[in-house]
Amino acid sequence: GAGVSQTPSNKVTEKGKYVELRCDPISGHTALYWYRQSLGQGPEFLIYFQGTGAADDSGLPNDRFFAVRPEGSVSTLKIQRTERGDSAVYLCASSPLPGNTGELFFGEGSRLTVL
Amino acid sequence: AQTVTQSQPEMSVQEAETVTLSCTYDTSESDYYLFWYKQPPSRQMILVIRQEAYKQQNATENRFSVNFQKAAKSFSLKISDSQLGDAAMYFCAYRPPFTTSGTYKYIFGTGTRLKVLA
Numbered sequence: 500g501a502g503v504s505q506t507p508s509n510k511v512t513e514k515g516k517y518v519e520l521r522c523d524p525i526s527g528h529t530a531l532y533w534y535r536q537s538l539g540q541g542p543e544f545l546i547y548f549q550g551t552g553a554a555d556d557s558g559l560p561n562d563r564f565f566a567v568r569p570e571g572s573v574s575t576l577k578i579q580r581t582e583r584g585d586s587a588v589y590l591c592a593s594s595p596l597p598g599n600t601g602e603l604f605f606g607e608g609s610r611l612t613v614l
Numbered sequence: 615a616q617t618v619t620q621s622q623p624e625m626s627v628q629e630a631e632t633v634t635l636s637c638t639y640d641t642s643e644s645d646y647y648l649f650w651y652k653q654p655p656s657r658q659m660i661l662v663i664r665q666e667a668y669k670q671q672n673a674t675e676n677r678f679s680v681n682f683q684k685a686a687k688s689f690s691l692k693i694s695d696s697q698l699g700d701a702a703m704y705f706c707a708y709r710p711p712f713t714t715s716g717t718y719k720y721i722f723g724t725g726t727r728l729k730v731l732a
Binding site for chain 1: 618620647649651656657658659660661664666705709718719720721722723724725
């Protein structure tokens, strides 16, 4: 596709449920990022993939959060046993590497609401 | 640890006037990237302007320009001839050099909401 695509756009779930959020990056972009944005806050880093591997997962808040990118393209962010505090917009971004511009290309995000 | 601070939660500007959004950051690195991103209500972040730390010349993109003060670790955004479409959240972001950090992790500030008054 022309841009970064994220699905679902909105997800409402109940506390304790499992959710998956999908990100389809721009074709050819090897770097993929997940960020979490709480209301009124800036994006908070979660994880960064270079190809299929997680190059930096230091932002994942706990072991309920996990992300994969098995073929180096589409990525899925998985959240187990959701809590109300997980409610946020989850942003995905991709970037060509080695890129000399440094620009991140963002999707529109997935808004997660945990009731 | 690197940090990015935006001390203005909200700013207002009259249409056609000029406004400056502030950003400071903290790093021990000498070479890095700085960015301003715009986030409209649609949520999609869009790059406004980019500055490479090793370049002394301030970046300019049409009505948008920056004042990059490396020693002061300051990176402000100036919007000239403000338009209604400029209304959005603006985020300042920092990216460290890959060679020393081993990652391209971007660090964002908390944002400034810009209102443009007709």
